[in-house]
Amino acid sequence: MAILVVFFFFLHLLLLTSGVHYLPGDIAINCGSTGISTAFNGREWIGDIKPKSTPSLLIKGSSTSSSTVHNLVSADPVPYKTARISRTQFSYTFQVSPGQKLVRLHFSLSPYRRFHKLKDFFTVEAGPFTLLSNFSASLTADALGVKSFVKEYCINIEENQPLNIIFSPERSQSHETYAFINGIEVITMATDLYHSRNGDRGVQVVGHKYPIYIDNNTALEIMQRLNFRRDPILSIDNSGMFRMWATVLDNKANKINNFTWKTSVDVGFGYLVRLHFCENGNVMFSVLINDMIAETNVDIITERNGNGIIWYKDYMVVVKGHKEEGRRDLTISLQLKDEVISEVLKGLEICKLSNHDNSLASPNPSPPEGHSLSVTLQNLLSTFGHGNVIATGAVIIISLANIITYKLRKIWEANSTENGKMPLSLTERLCRPFSLSEIQIATENFNDALVIGKGGFGKVYKGFIEKGQQIVTIKRLKSNSKQGAHEFWTEVETLSKLRHGNLVSLIGYCNECQEMILLYEYIPSGTLADHLFGLGGESDCHSSLSWKQRLMICVGVGRGLDYLHSGTDCEIIHRDIKATNILLDEHLEAKISDFGLAKPQKKSQVQSYVSTNIKGTFGYFDPDYFRTRKLTRKSDTYAFGVVLLEVLCGRRALDRNAEEDKCNLTTWAQACISKGEVDQLVAPSLREKISQESLMTFLEVAKRCLHDEPKKRPSMAQVVVQLEFALEHQETSKSSVSEITSSDDVRSSMGETIQSISDEIQEMASIDEQNITPPPKERNKSEMVQIAEPSPRGTPLGKKKTNAYKLSRFWPWDAFWTRTKPSKKNHSSIAECLEANEDLHWFDWETIAAATNKFSPSNEIVTGTFGIVYKCILSTGQVVAVKMSISNSQQGLTELKNAVLLIFKFYPRNFTKILGYCCHREEIILVYEFMENKLDGHIFEYLEANEDLHRFDWETIATATNKFSPSNKIGFCSFGSVYKCILSTGQEVAVKRRTPHPLKDFTEMENEVLLISNLQHPNLIKLLGYCCHREENILVYEFMENKSLDAHIFDELRRRELGWTIRMKIIIGIARCLVYLHQDSGLRILHGDLQPRNILLDYEMKPKISDFGHARSLEEHQTETTSRIVGTYGHVSPEYCRDGVLSVKSDVYSFGVVVLEILSGRNINGPFPLIEHAWKMWNEGKALDLLDKSIEDEFSADKALSCIQVGLLCVQNQADDRPTMRSVLDMLEGEGVTLPQPKLAAFVSESRLEYSQYF
Known part of the structure; x- marks a missing residue:
C-alpha cells in the first residue's frame, strides 16, 4: 500500500510537467569557471568563460571570475567553487523560448580574493522583476547557519524577449560593495504549474471573500518545498526540473491527527500555500492558516474525484505590513477526524508572490554581534592551527590593528565626505546623507523652539547647516509613524533624481539609530493650506492671496505634476496631492512636496496597475482608484481638481464641522455648478474681484479634472494651458483689481549687493559662466559686483571666504571681458595690490625668464588679447603657469587687474590659484598653479562617482570604432568628433571624442558633462x-x-x-525641452547652439537636444555679455552678433530659425534668405507659400499659419519682443489661441553680406 502511494505521488509530479521537452530549456551555468563540470547528482554545469555550447548566453558589464580563498564550500563543489564577482553592474542575457521558467540563483558563503566578506550588498533584477534588493549573501547564510544556499523563482518570459538577469552592487552602502553569483539555472517548467490556468477563478484569499489570479505578470519565489514522506525525493528524479524537496521526518506525525507547521515569511507579500494529499479512503479534514479557517469538513474523495490519486489544494494568504518590518510567522494547521497526518499530507509548498512594484525583495537578516571579529579569529586559528601559538598571536595582533585602521579610515572618509573632499555619487551630490550628529547640531538637539510644524508623521524643524550658512527644513519621522521606512526611502529615491522649479528640493537625509530624517530646501512662506485656511484652519476670510496669485500657484503646481507625469524617463504618480503638500516660497512660487507615497512606473509598462493598498488622503481620493485599486496619473489629476476647488472656495476638502451637505467640498461644489449657483463657491475675500471669463475658464478646468471617468480627465499639460488662459482673462479684464507689489531694487538674489571693491574694478559684463555679474538694474554702475550661487534654489551665500562661492573651475586668463578702456594708473595699482598681499610669493625676473627658456614659443600654452601664458618648470621642480600681459594691450591690462582684485577679494576655491607675481619694468607677470589639460581633475571624479554612468575601457571603444576610422564618423560636436560605435554586446552607441587643441581647454566638454548628467527629460x-x-x-x-x-x-x-504630423511632433518636442532647460529644471540653462545638427531623432522620430558644449546657467532675468562669439552661423541672435549679449531669448531666436527651417525644408545658411523671405510672405498674405511642397496636402491651413506665426514671433529683432519658450509651447499646443502679430524680424533689411560681417 505504501509503495502504491509513493508511486502515485511521483506520478503526480511527472504529470504536472508532461509534454515539455526539457533539455533545450535546461541551462545550468557554473559562474566564473571554464568548461563543463559535473555535480554529485550527475547534473552538468557549463562555465561562463567562453562557453562554446551556449551561444545564446551573453554576459555584459565589467566583472571577473574568482575562486574561493578557503575550502569552506558545501560538500558538492559545483557550482560553489568559483563565482562571477564585481564592484560594478554586470548581467547575464539568456535567449530562451517563451513561457514560465524556474530560475535558481546559487550563493556560497566562501570568501573571495580582494573582496571583503561582509561587503556583498547588491540588487538582482530579472526582466521587470526585482528579485533581491540590498541583499547580502553573507548575512543570509549566517542567519540560515549554512555555507551555501539557493534562491528559486518562477518567472514568465514573453515572446521574442530574452531573460536578462542584472546584478548591481549597492553603492549607497560603500564604494567597496560588490555583487557575486556562483551558479544560475534556467529551466523550462510546466505551464501553469503555479500560475492560474485560463478560465480559473483564481485562488481564494484566506480570511477574505475575493480571489487572487496569479497571471503571467506575477513572479513567484519558492520559499519552502517540504516532503513529509520517509522516502526522500532526489532532485534528479524530480520531473527533470531538479526541484529540491526537503524531507521532514517527524515520528509524531505518524500518530496524530492534528498537525501545525510554522515557518517565517517576509511581511508585505501574498503567499501561495499548496498542500499535497494522497489517500485511498474517505477522509474529512479542515485547514487553518494563521488561525483563519481556509477549509472546513472537506471530503477528500469528493475533492479528488477518485481514490489513490495525488492532488493538491491551493490557498492564498496575505501577510500585511511594510517589508522593512522584517519577518513574521506563518502557521498552517491541518486537522483530520479519523486519520493520522502522515497517511494524508504528502507535501507542502509555500511561494511568495511579487507585489505591485514587481518586487520579491525582502530585508537582510540582522548580523550577529561580534560577527566580523569572531569569524576572523576562527579563520586565523583554522589556518595556522593551535600549535603555533606565537604565530597565531602575532597574526591576531596584526588583524586587530588592521580592524582599528579600517575603522579609523572609515571615520576619515566620513569627515572627508563632509568637507567635500571625496567625489559623491549622483544621488549624493543632489541629496547627500547626513550624520545624526550633524542633524542634532542643525536643530540644537531637536530644540522645540525650532519646530515649525508637526503631524502624525512627526515634527518639522527649521535647521541650519554648512556652519549656519544655509537654512533647511528638517522633517523627523516618528519611529511608529505611518510613513514608515518604505515611504522614507521612496521619497529619498524619487526626489533625489528629480529637478524642477515646482518640486521641493531634497537636500539630504539621515538614517541612523532608527532615525528617519529628511532635509529639504527651506520654504519660508509655509503651505498653500496655511494661506487658504489660516494656521487655525478655519476659513479664507483673512487670506491675503489675490486671485491672480492663486492662479499662478495653480499653474506652478500643474507644471510640477506635468513634469512628474511626462517630463522624466519614468512616469511618477504623486498619489497625495493636497493643499498641505504644496509649499510656497518667498515669491509665492508653488513647490510640490511629500513624495513618500509616490509611485514611479516605466513608460514602457501599461498605463495603470493594480495597487493592493489604497493610500492617500480622504477628500482627495480618486473614486475610480478607490473602487478598482487601479492607480494612474489621472488619479493625481483628480486630486488637483480638488485643490482647485479649495483655492477658489477657501474651504478644506473635508470639513466635518460644516453642514452635512457641505462636508465634502467636491460633492457640494459639483452640486452648485450643476445648479448654476457658482457664485456660492467664490471665497468671501475674492468676491467681485474675479472676472467672469477667468472664473468660467477655471471652473471648467476643475470640472474636467473631477470627471468620474479617468479617461475623460485632461492631461496636466492641457490643464496648465487652460489655467494660463484663466490667468490671461484675469489680467486683461477691466474688472480685475490692480495689484501692487513691492521690490527692493538694491537687494540681489544673494541677499545683498557687494560694494567693497567700488571703483577699483573696471566695468565688466561677466566672468565666463560663473554668474558673477552686475545686477540688471545696476548695469551702468561699475562699482556694483554681484556674486550668486549657480543653483536652482539661489540660496544666499554671503561673503565669507569659507563659503568659497561654489563656482566651477575656469582659466583666469580666458574669463574676463571688458568694454571700457583702463586708466593709465593700471600698472601702479596692480603692483600695489600684489605687494599688499602677504600670501603671494615674489618671483625675480631672472628665475621666470630662465624657467621659460626666455619665454620661448615652445613653452606657450595659450595666447590672446590679454597676453601669453607659458608652462614653466621652476628650479624646485614645481610646474606652474606664467601669464605675462602684453604691455601695449589695454584690454590685457584691464583683465589682469580685474583678475588680481577679484581673486584676492573673494578667493573662490575653484578659481585657479595665484601663487605669486613678478613686476619688471613694464612687464607684470602672474604665476598660477599649473592645470594639466586633461580630464582627470574634478570632472573625472564627478564621472567616476556617478553610479548611473558606465566607465568604458579604451580597448573596447577603440575596437568598436575600428580605431576611430573615418568610415565610422557620423558628425561633429562643439569639442570634437562623433562616431558610431557597436559594442561587443551588440548595443549601438554614439561616441564623442575630444579633439585636442592648443588654444582650447576643457570648458566645452566640462559644460556638457556637468549639465547633461544633472538633467533628465525625454527630449x-x-x-x-x-x-x-x-x-x-x-x-x-x-x-x-x-x-x-x-x-x-x-x-x-x-x-x-517627414509629414506634417512628424514635423509638428519634432517642433513641440524641442519646445518642451527648452521650457525644461529655461524654467522647469530650476537651473535656467541657455543651450547656446540650437540648430538642426544638434537635434537628434530616435527610431520614433522623437527629437532629443544634444551638444551642451556652449551651454551655460543664468540667473533669472539675467543677460550675459561676452567678446567671444560661439554658436552656429545663421542661428545666433542679432543682439549676440552685435553686442555679445546672451539670454534665454537667444535660444528662443534659434528655435524660431529651426521652426522656419523645418516648415520650409530650407537651410538658413543656404543661398536662400529664409527669414527675409518668410517675413515678406507673411506681410503679403502668402505665408503658406513658405511651406515645403512635400507636405502640401497633409496639413490644416490654420495650424500651418499659426506655426509660421510662432516662428516669426521667435525671430523678432528685439529680444524683449520675443515670447518665452513657455508661451511658445502654449501657442503650439493650445486650441484657438489668439497669437500676437510679429514685429520686424531680424536682419530683414540687411543683405547676406551685411549679416556675415558679424562673424
Whole structure:
C-alpha cells in the first residue's frame, strides 16, 4: 500500500510537467569557471568563460571570475567553487523560448580574493522583476547557519524577449560593495504549474471573500518545498526540473491527527500555500492558516474525484505590513477526524508572490554581534592551527590593528565626505546623507523652539547647516509613524533624481539609530493650506492671496505634476496631492512636496496597475482608484481638481464641522455648478474681484479634472494651458483689481549687493559662466559686483571666504571681458595690490625668464588679447603657469587687474590659484598653479562617482570604432568628433571624442558633462558613460537611429518622409525641452547652439537636444555679455552678433530659425534668405507659400499659419519682443489661441553680406 502511494505521488509530479521537452530549456551555468563540470547528482554545469555550447548566453558589464580563498564550500563543489564577482553592474542575457521558467540563483558563503566578506550588498533584477534588493549573501547564510544556499523563482518570459538577469552592487552602502553569483539555472517548467490556468477563478484569499489570479505578470519565489514522506525525493528524479524537496521526518506525525507547521515569511507579500494529499479512503479534514479557517469538513474523495490519486489544494494568504518590518510567522494547521497526518499530507509548498512594484525583495537578516571579529579569529586559528601559538598571536595582533585602521579610515572618509573632499555619487551630490550628529547640531538637539510644524508623521524643524550658512527644513519621522521606512526611502529615491522649479528640493537625509530624517530646501512662506485656511484652519476670510496669485500657484503646481507625469524617463504618480503638500516660497512660487507615497512606473509598462493598498488622503481620493485599486496619473489629476476647488472656495476638502451637505467640498461644489449657483463657491475675500471669463475658464478646468471617468480627465499639460488662459482673462479684464507689489531694487538674489571693491574694478559684463555679474538694474554702475550661487534654489551665500562661492573651475586668463578702456594708473595699482598681499610669493625676473627658456614659443600654452601664458618648470621642480600681459594691450591690462582684485577679494576655491607675481619694468607677470589639460581633475571624479554612468575601457571603444576610422564618423560636436560605435554586446552607441587643441581647454566638454548628467527629460540626449585614457577623453551617449534633424530636412529624398504630423511632433518636442532647460529644471540653462545638427531623432522620430558644449546657467532675468562669439552661423541672435549679449531669448531666436527651417525644408545658411523671405510672405498674405511642397496636402491651413506665426514671433529683432519658450509651447499646443502679430524680424533689411560681417 505504501509503495502504491509513493508511486502515485511521483506520478503526480511527472504529470504536472508532461509534454515539455526539457533539455533545450535546461541551462545550468557554473559562474566564473571554464568548461563543463559535473555535480554529485550527475547534473552538468557549463562555465561562463567562453562557453562554446551556449551561444545564446551573453554576459555584459565589467566583472571577473574568482575562486574561493578557503575550502569552506558545501560538500558538492559545483557550482560553489568559483563565482562571477564585481564592484560594478554586470548581467547575464539568456535567449530562451517563451513561457514560465524556474530560475535558481546559487550563493556560497566562501570568501573571495580582494573582496571583503561582509561587503556583498547588491540588487538582482530579472526582466521587470526585482528579485533581491540590498541583499547580502553573507548575512543570509549566517542567519540560515549554512555555507551555501539557493534562491528559486518562477518567472514568465514573453515572446521574442530574452531573460536578462542584472546584478548591481549597492553603492549607497560603500564604494567597496560588490555583487557575486556562483551558479544560475534556467529551466523550462510546466505551464501553469503555479500560475492560474485560463478560465480559473483564481485562488481564494484566506480570511477574505475575493480571489487572487496569479497571471503571467506575477513572479513567484519558492520559499519552502517540504516532503513529509520517509522516502526522500532526489532532485534528479524530480520531473527533470531538479526541484529540491526537503524531507521532514517527524515520528509524531505518524500518530496524530492534528498537525501545525510554522515557518517565517517576509511581511508585505501574498503567499501561495499548496498542500499535497494522497489517500485511498474517505477522509474529512479542515485547514487553518494563521488561525483563519481556509477549509472546513472537506471530503477528500469528493475533492479528488477518485481514490489513490495525488492532488493538491491551493490557498492564498496575505501577510500585511511594510517589508522593512522584517519577518513574521506563518502557521498552517491541518486537522483530520479519523486519520493520522502522515497517511494524508504528502507535501507542502509555500511561494511568495511579487507585489505591485514587481518586487520579491525582502530585508537582510540582522548580523550577529561580534560577527566580523569572531569569524576572523576562527579563520586565523583554522589556518595556522593551535600549535603555533606565537604565530597565531602575532597574526591576531596584526588583524586587530588592521580592524582599528579600517575603522579609523572609515571615520576619515566620513569627515572627508563632509568637507567635500571625496567625489559623491549622483544621488549624493543632489541629496547627500547626513550624520545624526550633524542633524542634532542643525536643530540644537531637536530644540522645540525650532519646530515649525508637526503631524502624525512627526515634527518639522527649521535647521541650519554648512556652519549656519544655509537654512533647511528638517522633517523627523516618528519611529511608529505611518510613513514608515518604505515611504522614507521612496521619497529619498524619487526626489533625489528629480529637478524642477515646482518640486521641493531634497537636500539630504539621515538614517541612523532608527532615525528617519529628511532635509529639504527651506520654504519660508509655509503651505498653500496655511494661506487658504489660516494656521487655525478655519476659513479664507483673512487670506491675503489675490486671485491672480492663486492662479499662478495653480499653474506652478500643474507644471510640477506635468513634469512628474511626462517630463522624466519614468512616469511618477504623486498619489497625495493636497493643499498641505504644496509649499510656497518667498515669491509665492508653488513647490510640490511629500513624495513618500509616490509611485514611479516605466513608460514602457501599461498605463495603470493594480495597487493592493489604497493610500492617500480622504477628500482627495480618486473614486475610480478607490473602487478598482487601479492607480494612474489621472488619479493625481483628480486630486488637483480638488485643490482647485479649495483655492477658489477657501474651504478644506473635508470639513466635518460644516453642514452635512457641505462636508465634502467636491460633492457640494459639483452640486452648485450643476445648479448654476457658482457664485456660492467664490471665497468671501475674492468676491467681485474675479472676472467672469477667468472664473468660467477655471471652473471648467476643475470640472474636467473631477470627471468620474479617468479617461475623460485632461492631461496636466492641457490643464496648465487652460489655467494660463484663466490667468490671461484675469489680467486683461477691466474688472480685475490692480495689484501692487513691492521690490527692493538694491537687494540681489544673494541677499545683498557687494560694494567693497567700488571703483577699483573696471566695468565688466561677466566672468565666463560663473554668474558673477552686475545686477540688471545696476548695469551702468561699475562699482556694483554681484556674486550668486549657480543653483536652482539661489540660496544666499554671503561673503565669507569659507563659503568659497561654489563656482566651477575656469582659466583666469580666458574669463574676463571688458568694454571700457583702463586708466593709465593700471600698472601702479596692480603692483600695489600684489605687494599688499602677504600670501603671494615674489618671483625675480631672472628665475621666470630662465624657467621659460626666455619665454620661448615652445613653452606657450595659450595666447590672446590679454597676453601669453607659458608652462614653466621652476628650479624646485614645481610646474606652474606664467601669464605675462602684453604691455601695449589695454584690454590685457584691464583683465589682469580685474583678475588680481577679484581673486584676492573673494578667493573662490575653484578659481585657479595665484601663487605669486613678478613686476619688471613694464612687464607684470602672474604665476598660477599649473592645470594639466586633461580630464582627470574634478570632472573625472564627478564621472567616476556617478553610479548611473558606465566607465568604458579604451580597448573596447577603440575596437568598436575600428580605431576611430573615418568610415565610422557620423558628425561633429562643439569639442570634437562623433562616431558610431557597436559594442561587443551588440548595443549601438554614439561616441564623442575630444579633439585636442592648443588654444582650447576643457570648458566645452566640462559644460556638457556637468549639465547633461544633472538633467533628465525625454527630449534630452542621455549620457551612458565615459572613457578616460591618457590624453583621450570620450563621452558615450545613446545612439539615435535617425541621426540628426539636418540629415532629413535638408535632404531632397528624406524630407519627403517627414509629414506634417512628424514635423509638428519634432517642433513641440524641442519646445518642451527648452521650457525644461529655461524654467522647469530650476537651473535656467541657455543651450547656446540650437540648430538642426544638434537635434537628434530616435527610431520614433522623437527629437532629443544634444551638444551642451556652449551651454551655460543664468540667473533669472539675467543677460550675459561676452567678446567671444560661439554658436552656429545663421542661428545666433542679432543682439549676440552685435553686442555679445546672451539670454534665454537667444535660444528662443534659434528655435524660431529651426521652426522656419523645418516648415520650409530650407537651410538658413543656404543661398536662400529664409527669414527675409518668410517675413515678406507673411506681410503679403502668402505665408503658406513658405511651406515645403512635400507636405502640401497633409496639413490644416490654420495650424500651418499659426506655426509660421510662432516662428516669426521667435525671430523678432528685439529680444524683449520675443515670447518665452513657455508661451511658445502654449501657442503650439493650445486650441484657438489668439497669437500676437510679429514685429520686424531680424536682419530683414540687411543683405547676406551685411549679416556675415558679424562673424
